[in-house]
Amino acid sequence: MNQDLIARAQHTLETQPFSILLGTKVTKMDGSEVELSLPIRDELKQQHGFVHGGVLAYLADNSLTFSGALALLSNCVTSEMKINYVRPAIGEMLHARAKTAYSGSSQAVATCEIYVVNGGVEKLCAIAQGTIVKTS
Amino acid sequence: MNQDLIARAQHTLETQPFSILLGTKVTKMDGSEVELSLPIRDELKQQHGFVHGGVLAYLADNSLTFSGALALLSNCVTSEMKINYVRPAIGEMLHARAKTAYSGSSQAVATCEIYVVNGGVEKLCAIAQGTIVKTS
Amino acid sequence: MNQDLIARAQHTLETQPFSILLGTKVTKMDGSEVELSLPIRDELKQQHGFVHGGVLAYLADNSLTFSGALALLSNCVTSEMKINYVRPAIGEMLHARAKTAYSGSSQAVATCEIYVVNGGVEKLCAIAQGTIVKTS
Amino acid sequence: MNQDLIARAQHTLETQPFSILLGTKVTKMDGSEVELSLPIRDELKQQHGFVHGGVLAYLADNSLTFSGALALLSNCVTSEMKINYVRPAIGEMLHARAKTAYSGSSQAVATCEIYVVNGGVEKLCAIAQGTIVKTS
Numbered sequence: 001m002n003q004d005l006i007a008r009a010q011h012t013l014e015t016q017p018f019s020i021l022l023g024t025k026v027t028k029m030d031g032s033e034v035e036l037s038l039p040i041r042d043e044l045k046q047q048h049g050f051v052h053g054g055v056l057a058y059l060a061d062n063s064l065t066f067s068g069a070l071a072l073l074s075n076c077v078t079s080e081m082k083i084n085y086v087r088p089a090i091g092e093m094l095h096a097r098a099k100t101a102y103s104g105s106s107q108a109v110a111t112c113e114i115y116v117v118n119g120g121v122e123k124l125c126a127i128a129q130g131t132i133v134k135t136s
Numbered sequence: 137m138n139q140d141l142i143a144r145a146q147h148t149l150e151t152q153p154f155s156i157l158l159g160t161k162v163t164k165m166d167g168s169e170v171e172l173s174l175p176i177r178d179e180l181k182q183q184h185g186f187v188h189g190g191v192l193a194y195l196a197d198n199s200l201t202f203s204g205a206l207a208l209l210s211n212c213v214t215s216e217m218k219i220n221y222v223r224p225a226i227g228e229m230l231h232a233r234a235k236t237a238y239s240g241s242s243q244a245v246a247t248c249e250i251y252v253v254n255g256g257v258e259k260l261c262a263i264a265q266g267t268i269v270k271t272s
Numbered sequence: 273m274n275q276d277l278i279a280r281a282q283h284t285l286e287t288q289p290f291s292i293l294l295g296t297k298v299t300k301m302d303g304s305e306v307e308l309s310l311p312i313r314d315e316l317k318q319q320h321g322f323v324h325g326g327v328l329a330y331l332a333d334n335s336l337t338f339s340g341a342l343a344l345l346s347n348c349v350t351s352e353m354k355i356n357y358v359r360p361a362i363g364e365m366l367h368a369r370a371k372t373a374y375s376g377s378s379q380a381v382a383t384c385e386i387y388v389v390n391g392g393v394e395k396l397c398a399i400a401q402g403t404i405v406k407t408s
Numbered sequence: 409m410n411q412d413l414i415a416r417a418q419h420t421l422e423t424q425p426f427s428i429l430l431g432t433k434v435t436k437m438d439g440s441e442v443e444l445s446l447p448i449r450d451e452l453k454q455q456h457g458f459v460h461g462g463v464l465a466y467l468a469d470n471s472l473t474f475s476g477a478l479a480l481l482s483n484c485v486t487s488e489m490k491i492n493y494v495r496p497a498i499g500e501m502l503h504a505r506a507k508t509a510y511s512g513s514s515q516a517v518a519t520c521e522i523y524v525v526n527g528g529v530e531k532l533c534a535i536a537q538g539t540i541v542k543t544s
Contacts, residue, residue, distance in 0.1 A: 012183065015183035017181050017182075018181060021157075021179045021180075043153050043154065043157045044153070044154050045152070045153050046152045046154060047151035047152050048271075052155075052198075053194075053197040053201075054193060055190075057197055058188070058193060061188075077221070079221055079403070080219060080220040080221065080352065081193075082216070082217070082354055082537060083193075086509070102492075102495070109535055113509070124510055127509050127510070127517055129519075129537045131351070135184075215539070216539060218354040222376070222381050223374070237399050238356075245488075247383070263373050264401075265354060265383075267539070288453070288454045288460060289452070289453050290453060290463060291454075293429075293451045315429045316429075318424045318426060319420065319423035324425075324466070324469075325466075325470075325485065325486055326467070327426060327462075327466070329462060329466060329491075330460065330461075330463070330465060331462070332465075333461040334460075349461065350461055350493065351493055352490070354488070354489070355465075355488060355489060
């Protein structure tokens with residue numbers, strides 16, 4: 001059943017042209033917890049060879065929205081968020097893991113940790129917090 | 137001379153593969169104020185036909201970095217930022233305008249407003265604030 | 273009339289026991305722009321003799337709420353905010369100036385700059401951004 | 409020994425006049441995790457009888473600083489933070505629990521959850537994230 005939920009979330013993700021352009025996958029779901037994964041390729045980098053901060057902000061935004069939508073059981077958007085970049089993202093894979101800290105009748109507050117996998121070793125590279133609101 | 141500054145900033149932007157993938161241009165510079173512009177195309181959208189929040193967060197991140205770098209006269213990265221999405225971004229063009237509110241010896245705090253142009257009418261769609269730090 | 277608006281806002285502020293404890297005054301109002309002022313005294317400081325960051329965060333929170341309430345024409349609360357402290361607040365007076373960047377049917381996004389006056393010279397010491405929502 | 413650490417942290421807190429004015433206590437410490445507690449009294453409230461958002465922001469700021477200082481083993485200040493208020497704080501006691509998600513050579517990123525205790529029942533009322541930097 002969890003595989004079925006992941007498949008449905010992946011289907012939603014694939015209705016986002018920008019997520020297709022980047023290559024994001026839904027890789028885990030459990031309650032309001034969701035993991036989005038994104039293989040690193042050169043196109044996602046900035047001038048120093050690290051993943052661009054904008055890619056990490058995209059992953060934060062999207063994983064927060066998914067987590068909030070799971071908690072609110074509704075179509076949602078992220079209305080605001082904050083992200084701290086803590087380490088250059090160098091490696092082969094990104095995992096963004098979001099969970100909902102609070103959900104009410106119309107909005108949720110979720111947090112997200114983004115990890116980069118480099119040579120099989122996973123390290124925290126960003127941490128985010130944001131508000132997710134129902135759109136319908 | 138301002139055109140020369142813009143050309144140099146555009147050159148820096150073009151060393152970012154992710155900015156090339158998205159199609160961002162440096163369109164104005166004046167003191168620590170910088171404007172990045174990005175033509176909207178389908179690949180940048182989410183499932184409702186609006187520009188993906190991750191694209192706006194990328195523009196905020198990048199314009200904050202440019203503004204801070206102009207104030208700090210150094211290579212810089214954005215170490216953290218916060219963005220509020222205030223309106224769905226629907227239209228043909230995005231303009232992100234950042235300026236530095238404070239700069240010290242090693243870091244700056246900058247703000248950014250992102251506008252969407254739809255049928256020639258420009259509207260605010262996001263507002264951001266962040267910290268920019270020297271990398272060297 | 274502006275003096276009348278200020279008097280009414282001051283009256284609202286005085287229904288907040290915490291604002292009375294701190295000693296905050298409404299000193300300017302113009303459209304959605306509002307200025308709250310707070311004389312610095314020892315009780316508001318931290319261990320290094322600067323104004324405590326919590327006092328600045330309180331001023332940000334409160335001035336954002338007032339600005340949003342002026343734009344939304346409703347009772348409001350700040351639902352979230354972000355603050356950057358840019359300089360130690362040393363001096364005799366604080367001025368928090370907030371204005372609304374966007375207001376919709378149920379919420380507003382406002383920004384705030386906090387200045388400290390030291391020997392008659394005013395300097396930026398914090399900058400904030402937040403969401404204000406109607407409560408009724 | 410943990411009691412000794414708490415006593416030393418409490419001593420530091422008591423060098424902050426603003427924390428004495430409010431009545432904050434250090435109630436737990438474990439690694440980089442710290443809990444600050446604040447009994448609710450009328451002076452800390454806003455006009456609707458809830459704890460003022462500025463008090464919660466103060467607790468977030470202060471607990472983030474303490475957590476970062478424990479991780480960085482240095483005197484520290486919070487350079488920026490973001491707070492989401494998720495529920496009106498009504499009750500008799502506030503507990504702010506902060507922990508450090510990342511610490512480097514000169515700064516740390518920490519998160520904080522603030523709970524209100526009402527009739528013995530504890531509920532989340534705010535969540536925060538911020539950057540803590542060494543001051544010496």
